[in-house]
Amino acid sequence: MGQTARTTKLLLDLRARDQGGANSNKRRYLEETVTILDAARQFYLDFFLAHPEKLMERVEVVSKQTGEVREGLISSDKLLTWAEFQTVETREHPTPLASWNFSRQFPDFPNRYRRSVIKDVIGKARGYLTTLLKWQRSGKKQGKPGVPTASNHPTLYAGTFALELDALDLRKSFVRLKVYTGSEWVWVQYPTRYNRYFEQRRAEEGWEQESPKLVLGKQSAAIHFLQSKAIKARKIVESKRDPDLVTVAVDLNVKQLAVITVRQHGTIIQTRFVSDQGLDQARFRHLGRIAKKQWQSGQAVKGERSNQQLWRHIRRQNTDAAHKTARAIVEVCEQYPGCVLLFERLRTIKAAGGSKSRRRNRKQANQLKGKINQLAKEKAYAKGVVSVEVNPHGTSQYCSRCGAKGVRFTSQAGQRVTGKGGKLFFCPVCHYECHADFNASCNVHHSFFREFHWQPRTPKSG
Numbered sequence: 001m002g003q004t005a006r007t008t009k010l011l012l013d014l015r016a017r018d019q020g021g022a023n024s025n026k027r028r029y030l031e032e033t034v035t036i037l038d039a040a041r042q043f044y045l046d047f048f049l050a051h052p053e054k055l056m057e058r059v060e061v062v063s064k065q066t067g068e069v070r071e072g073l074i075s076s077d078k079l080l081t082w083a084e085f086q087t088v089e090t091r092e093h094p095t096p097l098a099s100w101n102f103s104r105q106f107p108d109f110p111n112r113y114r115r116s117v118i119k120d121v122i123g124k125a126r127g128y129l130t131t132l133l134k135w136q137r138s139g140k141k142q143g144k145p146g147v148p149t150a151s152n153h154p155t156l157y158a159g160t161f162a163l164e165l166d167a168l169d170l171r172k173s174f175v176r177l178k179v180y181t182g183s184e185w186v187w188v189q190y191p192t193r194y195n196r197y198f199e200q201r202r203a204e205e206g207w208e209q210e211s212p213k214l215v216l217g218k219q220s221a222a223i224h225f226l227q228s229k230a231i232k233a234r235k236i237v238e239s240k241r242d243p244d245l246v247t248v249a250v251d252l253n254v255k256q257l258a259v260i261t262v263r264q265h266g267t268i269i270q271t272r273f274v275s276d277q278g279l280d281q282a283r284f285r286h287l288g289r290i291a292k293k294q295w296q297s298g299q300a301v302k303g304e305r306s307n308q309q310l311w312r313h314i315r316r317q318n319t320d321a322a323h324k325t326a327r328a329i330v331e332v333c334e335q336y337p338g339c340v341l342l343f344e345r346l347r348t349i350k351a352a353g354g355s356k357s358r359r360r361n362r363k364q365a366n367q368l369k370g371k372i373n374q375l376a377k378e379k380a381y382a383k384g385v386v387s388v389e390v391n392p393h394g395t396s397q398y399c400s401r402c403g404a405k406g407v408r409f410t411s412q413a414g415q416r417v418t419g420k421g422g423k424l425f426f427c428p429v430c431h432y433e434c435h436a437d438f439n440a441s442c443n444v445h446h447s448f449f450r451e452f453h454w455q456p457r458t459p460k461s462g
């Protein structure tokens with residue numbers, strides 16, 4: 001049994017009111033809220049670090065399952081109660097510690113926010129103290145752990161947040177948030193940027209809802225909804241014993257982003273090519289423009305990022321392509337329940353030769369491969385599909401039919417022109433001809449089952 005988590009973003013609509021969004025104060029309230037929560041977190045971080053003996057107190061813990069009593073670290077619930085008793089004024093307890101009076105410093109601070117802040121800080125402070133202690137014991141001079149920062153995205157618990165979805169028209173949905181105006185705490189409604197995708201993900205079965213977070217960017221504001229799911233998946237060793245096992249192999253490339261082949265009982269039963277739709281060329285052009293602009297403006301100013309918009313555009317296009325390709329891979333996996341997803345272990349290739357923009361483009365393409373690999377694994381695992389990385393040795397050089405060493409070629413006017421950059425593959429032994437990336441994808445299956453002589457005997461798959 002494993003666990004997987006995912007986040008779905010819901011954007012708040014902070015455009016001017018005449019454009020259908022919230023008014024300008026609403027944005028400011030969010031900023032004020034983040035600021036005051038950070039300040040409150042700093043208060044409790046200082047408080048706990050001033051009481052390390054309590055934070056690391058060992059107490060007797062009774063196991064809920066076995067009833068066994070053993071010594072353990074004080075629970076965060078107990079610490080929370082203790083911290084509140086020391087710092088918060090109540091009618092029954094009107095005198096908290098004089099120098100740590102939270103109620104005076106933060107009047108009318110909502111209880112829910114206070115508790116979420118304290119819980120945040122307990123983990124941070126404990127982690128810091130543990131690494132600090134380790135460092136002190138090691139006797140090293142360098143590498144002293146830094147004091148953790150108090151800033152964080154606010155966690156929204158029930159009582160500070162409510163999602164109001166209009167059952168009839170989801171476009172009129174609101175998020176109600178308890179926010180700080182700079183002088184008081186009020187409930188404010190924020191219109192959301194509706195998206196159907198969000199609805200679909202929230203309602204999807206098997207996913208557990210966790211407390212959402214408010215994430216305030218420079219230009220945008222969003223609520224990140226966290227979900228988690230328990231995953232049941234077979235172990236790879238068990239899968240490998242299954243004679244009906246379906247393997248889905250992926251070969252990642254530059255122009256054909258992914259070539260997906262599905263194999264069962266030794267034959268390829270499905271193939272899917274995911275093209276980059278001209279992304280590589282477009283990116284090359286963009287990078288050329290960046291290089292030109294950098295040359296024209298002379299030496300780059302230190303600390304100042306140039307061509308920000310273009311870079312952002314390139315990044316977005318890459319992320320988008322990565323998600324789409326990963327999605328396509330998982331779509332294929334979903335057709336074969338219990339299948340195993342195979343990737344080649346990615347090689348770290350340093351881009352060399354060619355112009356600056358060409359090198360940069362190769363680097364970007366490599367990063368894209370890594371991104372697709374990572375996203376596809378995550379998305380597949382959420383569907384209960386386990387991935388394996390196989391040894392990439394020889395997958396593009398050898399024939400996937402007979403295992404002999406082959407050549408790359410291009411077809412020009414009906415003639416075979418052999419060359420390294422060729423998109424086609426030819427085997428001189430069995431005369432097999434096919435798309436080179438397809439051949440490589442088929443070889444990934446062979447590599448998983450270690451079927452050919454050129455594959456190393458000792459597996460390094462993970």
Ligand SMILES: [Zn+2]
Pocket residue numbers: 399400401402403404427428429430431432
């Ligand atoms: Zn062959």
